[in-house]
Amino acid sequence: MESVEVTENWYTTKDNQQLFTRTWKAVGQVKANLVMVHGFGEHSGRYLDLFKQFSARGIECYCWDQRGFGETAKKSKGQGNNQGWDKVLGDVDDAVLRHKKDNISLILMGHSMGGEIVLSYLANGDKYKGVAKVTAAISSAPLVRVVNAPPAPIFFALKNLAAPLLPWYPYTVGLDPKGISRDPQEVKRYKEDPLVNDTATLATLKSMLANGELVLNSLAAKITTPILVVHGTADPYNSYEAAKQAYERIGSTDKAFHTYEGCYHELHYELPEDKQRVTEDYLQWIESHE
Template structure:
């Protein structure tokens, strides 16, 4: 794991940032956006595979997560901040990468909740992206839109800073389970590492205020109107496990998103890995997934 540096956002939040650099020439940059109840430091193995092929990699601990939570508070956007500030953070890091590596292709990869952040970011600020990769994506999820009024009511009742349970139902399909997080991967060592990480899982739940903002973002970014805002010609790669409860049975919610993107005229490549669960880069077939990612990325380099 690389040591983080820190950058200060416009609203004063202190954001932890990790960088992984190739030994030689930078062929392209790739910005990673992690998921809920985890942090950017978990992506070291993937970053090593990318840097070995000439990609410079950068990632933030999102607001409310990892070392950034020391500034914003755990599971919170930060005082006065909203989901729009999360998108601003992604935009600002992307701009720094573009400034540091002018003329080099720039890719954006989001995992899980980070896939929705990456998608919304590409819709709002995606000009100049060479490609968008969504791992463990949520897809078209009307049930999340349905939950927003309840979450907003909890916030209005004064529970905005109270923790909410956002993950436990994902394990239902795997009961009787060895851990509460068997839904993440078939690789028991990877699940155990997640459970043992003090910056992951039940140790860092989102608050109702965070949930209200992010559920609205998730639901809003996967509509025909929102997808229409993606840059024309943007290539998209979707990577899902067949048994990932986040993307629906057999990745049905993700396929619905792929259909919206194709209707938009975009080039979409979708992989659904048999029997794989949520964290495809930490799955038993992770070498296959990483190879598919690298092949897709390199096919889009000049």
């Protein structure tokens, strides 16, 4: 594989939030631009290997450490504070508008919490100008509903009592790293990553859970962008069934749902055979929408 150039920078938003960013330069002619929204507790650096493969096929990739995560959280000392769902979607809109180039397709991709964010963003085309500029999207293992959802009384307390009264209170989710992948080496890499952190504020957790329900119950029907949704049937974090239900309600006439039997949460870091199949499925979807 030809060498891929990866650049790291800091980007300052309109509200003066500094975001850590990575760009994987396309090898040769740029065939498509891709904007990536990472998942809960992770950061842009976890996509180094995947996007090197994309870049080698002429797809230029951009990802930022979201508010409350990765290097962005480290610099701002705001671990797990996404600063509100409007800020989250606003950052996506800004990234799309800055990376859309004339006569080059723009792919919006998100994984887990990022997959949920992509669905929520695409359903709000009346609010965000960038939605109309997205050529196609990919939502990987979207957080529509978590597998071990809190009981209704606890969810009610979180949403209506704890989060409003103590929005900045930190809560550690306690995700079992073994749910990332069936590949022990990937689990080890995840556990040893110093920027992986599953602590978030109550307000952030509330926004994730509440907006997942909104996607399922009302927003999915508003999505008209071509979209690929992918999910492993054995994902122990995010519900495969809820993601499939949300997909079925998506309004787009150009959509696909790929099931990966027995696979865990991070399909792009599953066992080698499955990982490569997933990567090729991503690339085929992107290249079919260039």
